Amino acid sequence: xxxxxxxxxxxxxxxxxxxxxxxxxxxxxxxxxxxxxxxxxxxxxxxxxxxxxxxxxxxxxxxxxxxxxxxxxxxxxxxxxxxxxxxxxxxxxxxxxxxxxxxxxxxxxxxxxxxxxxxxxxxxxxxxxxxxxxxxxxxxxxxxxxxxxxxxxxxxxxxxxxxxxxxxxxxxxxxxxxxxxxxxxxxxxxxxxxxxxxxxxxxxxxxxxxxxxxxxxxxxxxxxxxxxxxxxxxxxxxxxxxxxxxxxxxxxxxxxxxxxxxxxxxxxxxxxxxxxxxxxxxxxxxxxxxxxxxxxxxxxxxxxxxxxxxxxxxxxxxxxxxxxxxxxxxxxxxxxxxxxxxxxxxxxxxxxxxxxxxxxxxxxxxxxxxxxxxxxxxxxxxxxxxxxxxxxxxxxxxxxxxxxxxx
Amino acid sequence: xxxxxxxxxxxxxxxxxxxxxxxxxxxxxxxxxxxxxxxxxxxxxxxxxxxxxxxxxxxxxxxxxxxxxxxxxxxxxxxxxxxxxxxxxxxxxxxxxxxxxxxxxxxxxxxxxxxxxxxxxxxxxxxxxxxxxxxxxxxxxxxxxxxxxxxxxxxxxxxxxxxxxxxxxxxxxxxxxxxxxxxxxxxxxxxxxxxxxxxxxxxxxxxxxxxxxxxxxxxxxxxxxxxxxxxxxxxxxxxxxxxxxxxxxxxxxxxxxxxxxxxxxxxxxxxxxxxxxxxxxxxxxxxxxxxxxxxxxxxxxxxxxxxxxxxxxxxxxxxxxxxxxxxxxxxxxxxxxxxxxxxxxxxxxxxxxxxxxxxxxxxxxxxxxxxxxxxxxxxxxxxxxxxxxxxxxxxxxxx
Numbered sequence: 001x002x003x004x005x006x007x008x009x010x011x012x013x014x015x016x017x018x019x020x021x022x023x024x025x026x027x028x029x030x031x032x033x034x035x036x037x038x039x040x041x042x043x044x045x046x047x048x049x050x051x052x053x054x055x056x057x058x059x060x061x062x063x064x065x066x067x068x069x070x071x072x073x074x075x076x077x078x079x080x081x082x083x084x085x086x087x088x089x090x091x092x093x094x095x096x097x098x099x100x101x102x103x104x105x106x107x108x109x110x111x112x113x114x115x116x117x118x119x120x121x122x123x124x125x126x127x128x129x130x131x132x133x134x135x136x137x138x139x140x141x142x143x144x145x146x147x148x149x150x151x152x153x154x155x156x157x158x159x160x161x162x163x164x165x166x167x168x169x170x171x172x173x174x175x176x177x178x179x180x181x182x183x184x185x186x187x188x189x190x191x192x193x194x195x196x197x198x199x200x201x202x203x204x205x206x207x208x209x210x211x212x213x214x215x216x217x218x219x220x221x222x223x224x225x226x227x228x229x230x231x232x233x234x235x236x237x238x239x240x241x242x243x244x245x246x247x248x249x250x251x252x253x254x255x256x257x258x259x260x261x262x263x264x265x266x267x268x269x270x271x272x273x274x275x276x277x278x279x280x281x282x283x284x285x286x287x288x289x290x291x292x293x294x295x296x297x298x299x300x301x302x303x304x305x306x307x308x309x310x311x312x313x314x315x316x317x318x319x320x321x322x323x324x325x326x327x328x329x330x331x332x333x334x335x336x337x338x339x340x341x342x343x344x345x346x347x348x349x350x351x352x353x354x355x356x357x358x359x360x361x362x363x364x365x366x367x368x369x370x371x372x373x374x375x376x377x378x379x380x381x382x383x384x385x386x387x388x389x390x391x392x393x394x395x396x397x398x399x400x401x402x403x404x405x406x407x
Numbered sequence: 408x409x410x411x412x413x414x415x416x417x418x419x420x421x422x423x424x425x426x427x428x429x430x431x432x433x434x435x436x437x438x439x440x441x442x443x444x445x446x447x448x449x450x451x452x453x454x455x456x457x458x459x460x461x462x463x464x465x466x467x468x469x470x471x472x473x474x475x476x477x478x479x480x481x482x483x484x485x486x487x488x489x490x491x492x493x494x495x496x497x498x499x500x501x502x503x504x505x506x507x508x509x510x511x512x513x514x515x516x517x518x519x520x521x522x523x524x525x526x527x528x529x530x531x532x533x534x535x536x537x538x539x540x541x542x543x544x545x546x547x548x549x550x551x552x553x554x555x556x557x558x559x560x561x562x563x564x565x566x567x568x569x570x571x572x573x574x575x576x577x578x579x580x581x582x583x584x585x586x587x588x589x590x591x592x593x594x595x596x597x598x599x600x601x602x603x604x605x606x607x608x609x610x611x612x613x614x615x616x617x618x619x620x621x622x623x624x625x626x627x628x629x630x631x632x633x634x635x636x637x638x639x640x641x642x643x644x645x646x647x648x649x650x651x652x653x654x655x656x657x658x659x660x661x662x663x664x665x666x667x668x669x670x671x672x673x674x675x676x677x678x679x680x681x682x683x684x685x686x687x688x689x690x691x692x693x694x695x696x697x698x699x700x701x702x703x704x705x706x707x708x709x710x711x712x713x714x715x716x717x718x719x720x721x722x723x724x725x726x727x728x729x730x731x732x733x734x735x736x737x738x739x740x741x742x743x744x745x746x747x748x749x750x751x752x753x754x755x756x757x758x759x760x761x762x763x764x765x766x767x768x769x770x771x772x773x774x775x776x777x778x779x780x781x782x783x784x785x786x787x788x789x790x791x792x793x794x795x796x797x798x799x800x801x802x803x804x805x806x
Contacts, residue, residue, distance in 0.1 A: 199527075348496070
């Protein structure tokens with residue numbers, strides 16, 4: 001796989017060399033900090049196009065330094081290349097578009113096709129999408145590009161409770177319409193989905209992201225039944241965007257070769273997301289909250305919770321917005337992220353005591369954007385994490401400095 | 408431009424300050440407030456093995472793919488021994504099927520331990536009809552290396568099976584047959600082919616290797632080359648954990664530090680310590696023991712304060728569940744070490760779950776549930792003034 005990708009990249013680079021005449025290269029200068037609906041995020045990216053070639057390319061990169069400690073124990077200075085992502089967009093024909101997103105994480109240790117879908121427009125309110133789709137649960141899963149955020153770490157609730165970034169092979173419909181100050185969008189997909197690992201994994205907790213380890217999910221659905229993901233979103237120019245989403249289906253391999261192994265067990269996820277820029281103050285708010293329900297046999301261990309909930313809220317306040325250090329549209333922001341996850345909502349059968357297994361975090365930040373597509377960010381994490389028994393929380397803190405930019 | 412010229416040097420200074428990042432991170436709790444951590448004086452090689460064992464004990468989680476179950480109690484070691492401390496009713500074990508020294512009569516029905524949890528699609532065990540049982544709360548695992556190397560001669564010297572000194576306290580070792588994979592310790596004393604066992608609530612495990620092998624097998628459903636029997640099928644299967652991992656975990660348990668007493672200079676604590684001896688608690692909960700030779704220098708010939716005699720004592724009808732192990736009577740329990748007692752709530756969710764099955768929710772409740780050989784001490788405790796009782800409890804909390 002790695003060799004194939006390397007060859008494709010080399011071929012791609014060679015093609016670019018052949019067209020290095022910069023007058024042929026056009027950069028779409030999108031302000032990626034502002035956008036329509038979250039569902040548009042896959043296309044609302046800066047792309048480079050080449051003359052009349054119907055292919056645009058783009059991508060982003062994220063790298064950082066961090067020094068974090070937990071209860072007096074630190075791993076010291078860590079330099080990380082979190083990810084590099086490449087986008088390729090192509091207008092195949094009238095009302096036919098293809099977009100793909102290829103992600104290299106941890107210096108190339110993990111390579112994944114996060115998105116690769118063909119979109120066919122029949123009407124603005126009726127589009128067919130097929131391929132590898134990003135399930136629209138919450139907002140972050142679809143709108144996760146690093147340069148859009150003032151924080152190096154992705155939100156814990158989105159990545160450690162919800163499985164962002166979470167994509168599957170599937171098909172579905174989406175559409176969008178607007179009238180005056182209002183915009184409405186919907187998405188509905190059927191796709192491959194989860195497997196037994198969400199309640200049987202080395203995290204020792206119900207962990208939806210565990211299913212991402214199963215590379216075969218793009219070929220074979222563990223349950224043989226579709227995962228349904230649906231979302232509606234409404235945006236008002238003043239009041240912001242609110243999204244309601246659902247993702248659910250049978251997650252377990254309840255039969256194999258026609259032989260029954262277990263009863264059918266469902267996972268259901270509900271999420272609400274919101275984002276807005278407050279008038280006058282220009283304060284940007286974005287957040288989401290989700291609830292997870294998993295059918296787990298009561299003869300299994302309560303180590304794996306049947307209910308989870310959690311969410312995050314980012315508040316970003318621009319404090320300087322003008323020419324700085326030679327950059328015309330530079331911005332300096334103060335920001336703060338609030339996060340909370342309870343991975344195991346409920347009480348112990350044996351004692352009736354509350355089950356722990358929860359985390360909260362506050363992360364103040366300073367970010368500098370020389371342009372809307374590039375961000376330098378300094379974050380300080382204040383985190384407390386309780387074990388399942390509700391013992392005193394582990395205290396984590398430390399600085400993270402990172403850069404992220406579209407290219 | 409002026410503003411940023413002022414601002415960016417400040418950001419630069421902030422960046423330089425990050426060079427001393429440790430200052431801005433949460434500090435470590437006091438060493439005496441933690442149960443976990445290695446023994447001082449280990450060699451680099453011993454520290455490396457401690458770390459390997461630490462990962463296997465605290466971080467490795469078993470799943471169905473790595474051999475969990477299919478019947479089990481917990482998914483890893485730390486589920487029962489969070490922070491290397493005492494566990495809670497969530498992972499309390501149920502043992503059943505033995506009433507006397509003739510052995511367990513219910514091995515064919517899944518004895519000696521219930522695996523009360525099961526992977527989806529399987530049914531967990533329940534106590535068979537007619538079997539007596541007892542529940543065992545997971546113990547703290549700190550300082551076990553010291554207990555391992557107390558000589559058999561010292562244990563026998565503390566034993567008084569016929570109560571020759573007339574203090575109402577006898578105390579006997581649990582004599583048992585060694586599992587085939589065990590070798591007698593250097594100082595071992597044999598009687599009729601049996602050896603003194605010292606670990607576990609009934610002192611039915613010979614050493615930390617047996618404790619570890621049994622825990623993998625009975626608690627997590629993990630077969631090893633030492634005990635290759637699958638708890639579900641009863642058949643011999645391929646090992647699901649390597650010998651190296653087992654050895655690393657044994658080394659980890661061997662070299663965990665002993666709990667560090669706190670507030671020892673406080674007058675209440677000192678008074679409580681005197682009362683502890685005066686009302687004869689110290690006859691079983693021996694304040695001081697000495698190790699014999701150990702290949703681990705840091706454990707060899709050391710004096711330590713565990714507050715146990717490693718012997719079995721009759722604790723009376725109230726604590727007699729009708730179940731036993733090895734040569735112990737159903738009413739007999741091995742004196743549990745009291746070191747680290749005051750830190751128990753730090754690993755038990757802020758509460759106390761004391762005595763063998765966690766039935767006592769405070770130190771005082773635990774004292775009042777003592778009977779049998781401890782009846783006199785309990786009565787003397789009850790006759791103390793409230794202030795004296797408080798001092799005694801303070802002392803126990805300081806351990």
